[in-house]
Amino acid sequence: MFDKILIANRGEIACRVARTCRAMGVATVAVYSEADADAMHVHACDEAWLIGPAPARESYLNGARILEVARQSGAQAVHPGYGFLSENAGFAKACAEAGIVFIGPPVAAIEAMGSKSAAKSIMEKAGVPLVPGYHGDDQAPERLAAAADDIGYPVLIKASAGGGGKGMRRVDKPEDFAEALAAAKREAASAFGDEHVLVEKYLVGPRHVEVQVFADGDGNTVHLFERDCSIQRRHQKVIEEAPAPGLDEGRRAEMGAAAVAAAKAIGYQGAGTVEFIMDAAGAFYFMEMNTRLQVEHPVTECITGQDLVAWQLTVAAGGPLPSNQAELSISGHAFEARIYAEDASRDFLPATGTIAHLRTPAESRHVRIDTGVREGDTISVHYDPMIAKLVVWDHDRTTALRRLQHALEQYLVVGTVTNAAFLARVAAHPAFAEGGVDTGFIDTHRQELFPAASPVSSRILAAAALFELLSVDQQAEIRAAASSDPWSPWHLTDGWRPNSDNYHTLHFMDGEQDVEVIAHYRDDCFLLELPDGEVRANGTLNADGRLRMELDGVHLDAMVLRDGQRLTTGVGGDTRELVVHDPLIAGMEDELSEGSLTAPMPGLVLAVNVSAGDHVSEGDALLVLEAMKMEYTIRAFADGVVEHVNYAVGDQVSEGAELLAIVSGD
Structure with a gap:
């Protein structure tokens, strides 16, 4: 076995490989770009080396620099992860010439599968079915x-x-x-x-089913069953599952045998995936072979109980396959949902931003989260916007699907838009529950998966109101405890008023809509006046934003995360972003805020022309953004004084981020 390996990748796959290496007693070397100096994978490894600027072509795709680090650090092998250099035959060849083991297939196998046309010719000769x-x-x-x-x-x-x-x-x-x-x-x-x-x-209504294969240096080859990857957007997978729903044992054996034949036809070694397309009648045809570990490998690990990264290290070090075909079997069912920073409602447009808050379901034998992102990290324009892979397992598909739905409800991100709510709608769709999947699933069910905007629900409003009210109570208790007179009536927050009902009016902006909630204080609860009626409400609020609330005797779990005046509120799979709003203050601010000092889209700050305290005049150029290869100048909409500047040159900003603030100079 190796003493030390270099992980030539970033994000969740680098963290995943580092975790397995640590369990096997293998030291790891991380490489990172200037943009990733404090990234999660840097801290996950035993040592980390800077390899270049943020652009991937100058860092993670710089094979010569990566090999130089491998030599200098004493790494005996390079694990390429997936993407970047993982299927680069030139890099694999350079590793061999440098005397460093490339943890992947032989160069000839990468070259053979690098061309779809050449691959199909090889598969045809090997008797693998072709479209x-x-x-x-x-x-x-x-x-x-x-x-x-x-x-x-x-x-x-x-x-x-x-x-x-x-x-x-x-x-x-x-x-x-x-x-x-x-x-x-x-x-x-x-x-x-x-x-x-x-x-x-072109097959109408096809399924995308792939088979995990593995081979060692002695020619022993096995398959670890199949994964269904039919739920796709823009021809890219977003939900995968194993085993494939509705596949009988006879067809599973046929596909496994075809995948093994494909691997043997090119003298394969290591982890690979043979991808098939399957028509409505169940006939399957070879599409391509990915000569690397796949993003969705965790679902295979869940149903087989095998660590595929450990298998990679073992085989690359010259060892035999850890198991033969007869020793491999399927146990239970697993799903993987890829959580991306992207706007599903805008054709899955990639998004950027800094993760102000991150709340996830607790990991267990049923729930696994593979991620390379932490709270406070920035999703930049330089790399893939995947935040995490949310993986669930249970004894059968129905139970595993319920776990997936519940886990997605608990996954909340504040600071960038994500596809989590969209994934939750897919997981809850009746056709998906029945296993009716194909590569056109999203388009077929577009109306249900992209519903028209609806008014904010009473449960969301109640949760947001309770969060505000209970937060005030908590802050009052903290101030009282720190004061010289903790029992002073001035610390009370029960809304008491002489000769009148004790109540408080809350305003939330739901998009452009101002929604009012009136909270009446009662001895044992709050009586909330909501747009569709009254509800008696109470709850307990944890420091992490988890809210256990009771609405008219019904107990519900909610999550509320604050970012400035924005509240990201989730209840039972429904998530909404509301803005705490004071109409009186807003009326005064309107005089100053006729122009926008927010980012029109994700971008890079090119220039900042002002500092806090500077006097500016209407029309002055304050800040310059580069977005979508164009420059945008943010100008003063009125005379005033710069109150604060939130970003510096070189910072990435998300759409809608407040760049700076101006107050009246009077």
Whole structure:
């Protein structure tokens, strides 16, 4: 076994590998960019080395610098994780030439599977089922169009050298083929430097099912069963599960045997994934082979009880496979939900921001969270916006799905928009519960998964109101305890008034809507006047924002997290962001706030022209942002004084973030 390995990656996979290495007594070396100086993976390893600036091409894709660190640190092997250099044959070859073990397959296997067209030729010879199509070298438009005619429409044009949906076009009729081909080739050339494409039959309503394979240096090869990865957006997976729902043992054995045959056909070694597409009748066809560990490997670990990273280290060190095929079996069911900083309502637009608060479900034998992000960390524009992989396991699919729904309800992030609420809607959808999954699931059920905006619920309003009221009580108790007269009536917060009802009016902004809640103080509770009626409410508030509340005798768990005046409130899977609002103060502020001093979109601060205390005039340039390769100048909307500046040059800001504040100079 190795004494020390270098982890040539970042984020959750680097933390995941470090955790297994520690359990195996292997020292680890982290590499990091300037943007990741305080990242979670840096602290997870025994030592960490700076390898370059924030852009990945100057740091995590700089293979020469990574190998230099490996030599200087004394690392005997490099674990590439996934993404970046994990499937880079040139880097794997450079590792071998430097006498450093690349924890992955042989160079020849990476090269063989690096081209979709070449891979399909190899698989065809190995007897692995292929989707009807053309993957030849003749790339003349007329030859490709003729192939499409022979296959029959609809067809799919795919970039030979890539993935992630880039260079991919569906074509439904012959007259659209030429335009789609040109677009696919342009995108493929831009993304992969290779415009070569293949054409294959487009399967309507297919499932994406993949098989985990493993091989050692002696040619022993096994599969660790399948995963269904059909829930996708923009051809990228967001929810995976193992085993695949509705797959009978006969078909499972066939797919496993085909995957093993595919691995053996290229002399594979280490962890790999053979991806199949399955039609409505259950027939399956080879799509591609990923020559690395997959993002979704935890669900396979959950149902087999195996640590696949430990398997990787063992095999890379020259050891045999830890188990043979007969020793592997399926136990229970597992789901993985990928929580991203992205706005599902805006076509899953990636988001940035600093995580002001992070609350997650407790980890246990049923719940696992693989993450490389902590509270206070920044999601930047430089890297993939995945925050975490939320993984659940139980003895059957129905129970595991309930665990997934509950865990998603408990996952709250403040500081950036996430897809957690969208994932919760997918998990709660009846068709998903029945196992009715295919790669078009999101589009098919778009109306239910992207519901029109609705008024804030009474439960959310009650939770937000209780949070405010109980927070005031807690602060009053703290002040009273610290005062010279703890029993003074001036510390009371019961809303007492002479000769009148004791109540307090709260205002919350729900988007552009001002919602009023009147809280009447009673001896044993609050009587809340909500837009749809009254409710007797009480509760207990923990320091972490967890609220146990009682509404008209019904006990509910809620989570309320504060970021300035913003309250992110979650109850039973419903999450809403409200802004605590004082109409009187807002009326005075309106005179000063006709212009916006907030970021119009995520971006980078290029220049800050003012400091706190500076006098400014209407129209003065205060700050310059770069966003989407364009510069935006934030100008003063009125004469005044800069009260505070929240960001410095080089900072990343999220959409809507307050950049600076101006107060009247009178």
